[in-house]
Amino acid sequence: MRIAELAERSGVSAASIKWYVSEGLLPAGERTGYNQTDYDDDHLARLRLIRSLVEVGGLSVAAAKDVLSAADDPDHPFGNTLGIAQASLPRVAVPPSQESLRRVADVARRQGWTVHDGNPGLVAAAVVLDRYLALGRDDLAAVLPAYARAAEVVAEADIDTISKKLDAGPATAAQTVVVGTVLGDALLAGLRRMAQESESVRRFHPGSPS
Amino acid sequence: MRIAELAERSGVSAASIKWYVSEGLLPAGERTGYNQTDYDDDHLARLRLIRSLVEVGGLSVAAAKDVLSAADDPDHPFGNTLGIAQASLPRVAVPPSQESLRRVADVARRQGWTVHDGNPGLVAAAVVLDRYLALGRDDLAAVLPAYARAAEVVAEADIDTISKKLDAGPATAAQTVVVGTVLGDALLAGLRRMAQESESVRRFHPGSPS
DNA sequence: CGCATGTCGAGAGTATCACTATCGATAGTG
DNA sequence: CACTATCGATAGTGATACTCTCGACATGCG
Incomplete structure (x- = not known):
């Protein structure tokens, strides 16, 4: 999935997702082109985990x-x-x-x-x-x-x-x-x-x- | 005691003490003149309590x-x-x-x-x-x-x-x-x-x- | 093929928190 | 009478956690 869908499904903004990646909390998605990166369900699960640790x-x-x-x-x-x-x-x-x-x-x-x-x-x-x-x-x-x-x-x-x-x-x-x-x-x-x-x-x- | 002594004994800087007072966490000391305020042991105990709640x-x-x-x-x-x-x-x-x-x-x-x-x-x-x-x-x-x-x-x-x-x-x-x-x-x-x-x-x- | 829309990373900008520093006036101290 | 401590007000700082903007470029619909 693309970042917009990941953002939508996780409830975390695309900008925050990028920031988590750059901070090393979330592995980068798979680059499929100059401006395309593919994320999967593992990324979604990881994001939920991160948000739980931080929020709760x-x-x-x-x-x-x-x-x-x-x-x-x-x-x-x-x-x-x-x-x-x-x-x-x-x-x-x-x-x-x-x-x-x-x-x-x-x-x-x-x-x-x-x-x-x-x-x-x-x-x-x-x-x-x-x-x-x-x-x-x-x-x-x-x-x-x-x-x-x-x-x-x-x-x-x-x-x-x-x-x-x-x-x-x-x-x-x-x-x-x-x-x-x-x-x-x-x-x-x-x-x-x-x-x-x-x-x-x-x-x-x-x-x-x- | 004066603010410097209270700061010394509590381990909280005088500036922070003033800030706590202005934020309403710590009652003000007793003004004894234009630039003199008197603090007592209750203030010291209160400061310790505040620091414990915040730090620990x-x-x-x-x-x-x-x-x-x-x-x-x-x-x-x-x-x-x-x-x-x-x-x-x-x-x-x-x-x-x-x-x-x-x-x-x-x-x-x-x-x-x-x-x-x-x-x-x-x-x-x-x-x-x-x-x-x-x-x-x-x-x-x-x-x-x-x-x-x-x-x-x-x-x-x-x-x-x-x-x-x-x-x-x-x-x-x-x-x-x-x-x-x-x-x-x-x-x-x-x-x-x-x-x-x-x-x-x-x-x-x-x-x-x- | 044209073009609106989505996406990229980099970097600058923002909001909040918890102080911290500076100010000039003035009071107490030796 | 010099000197240090103090006053409240206000401005500034550093850390945290984002959020926004940028220009380049890819994608997909018509």
Whole structure:
């Protein structure tokens, strides 16, 4: 298909498509003449993926590029793909304190987890814990064990989904990791908001109708 | 304290502090003369809160302002404070499909939740589900029940923390909601990343050392 | 064959965000 | 009484994510 059709079907303007190609997020179409380029359904799928990561996952275009390159690389280990999104976020380079890192690692240990020292999630969690403490809200840190239990439930479902895709080829498995991780955070956050409302009603307004 | 000291102690430049004041995120200090304004520890705490929401929570300054105004309003119901952050995100106004909304609501019902139709989490979750389907990844939707169970564990801990702060005054409780919700998403995402690594090692490389 | 329309990549332009810098007047400090 | 800090207002900056314009040229309808 030509760029106009790709733009129409994806909902992304032709100018933006060209820009994504030049930025390296989207492979170029096949040139069939001086001013003709042919795009196929793979390009359409890729565009949808890009838009999902950016619009729903909240990634910057640069971060989406990094994540997608990692997913595209057949030699790239799964474990790292997830971390790249985190590392690509416009995070201010404030490393967490050793104390918070230790506390989070401690929770992981109690949970029976095997977690590498440089795990980006560990760093991210420690940064959050630092903020709780800086805000004088040590009480909020008490949620850590409960959150860890919940994270384990989520991760089991995640790895379950990925393991079912391993025989569908590494590309599909990698895409599962990317989509499941980035959009999964948003999904989980949404469900959390729902559960909060429900739990809040249950505790503070018992007996009131739905 | 003067603005220079506030800047020094908060790590935010004096120019930025002035800007936050003019944007309405931070209350103005007390003018003590033509070019003298006095700030106190409340301003410092507020600045730390703003920076945490923006840097760690990923809120835009405008979104942080909305969330903080909601938290500041003594008449504002808790239940809504959480939703404001979600609604303030630079979300493209693509409403979810009825089908996805129904599916998510269905999961909530099976979980025994009482969730309002307009709950922002419900909308956010449905949007994610729509993307899964648009990407042809119906299999990813299978994680919904597991995620819902995890969300319930998290929400119980959240409401637990808030209920302990109810007698500390509505302002503290509201701040707990804001911080716990916004930073809590980041904390949970980090722990999820850790649990994923651990679960991945457990399943695919059993017996290997940590 | 003529010609409206579509397409090409390059590059310039635009909108938004989150600051940052500069200004002259003036207040406090040693 | 020199000097530094501060005031609010306003202009400027750099990053991000596009969007527009350009002239050359291909395609397809009549």
